[in-house]
Amino acid sequence: MPVYYVNSYDITNMEEYARYGPPVAELLKKYGAEILAADLQAIGVEGSPRTMNAIIRFPSEAAALQCYSDPEYQPLKAIRWNSCSSGSMILVHGL
Template identity: 40%
Template structure:
């Protein structure tokens, strides 16, 4: 089974309010087996556009990634995030096929 990922780009406009979102999202992320692969940190934009913060969250499966976002617990956390940030979030299934030689 391929893993699932959230690929998130974020512009935070209210750091204090955003901290409430981070605290509220901890329980649903844990419940669905999430693991941060990238969470802010240094980045480069060689092509296209981005936001100020980039996050990649790994889940044990695409279904877990989907279910976490749609869960009542995560939807409650979103209420803290909405007034504090603008995001782009994509839920992606992992790839386990052939790789470049």
């Protein structure tokens, strides 16, 4: 069953954050993941959208959690943490 990372966070250092996306996109391929949507200009229908909003589909919960724990992702995660002020990354199960 597919699962989805729903990411929403505020970017505070766009220059540093620019180092995050390309290597993460490559890592996602290793786990069969696909970026379904990513937007720096989301429209808030209720509440206020964050700077970055993305939805990423993984083939399974195991693949999503393995990707998050992958040693290659740890320094990339640090880039995201250091270039963003707040946000969330949640795992949602598909139907």
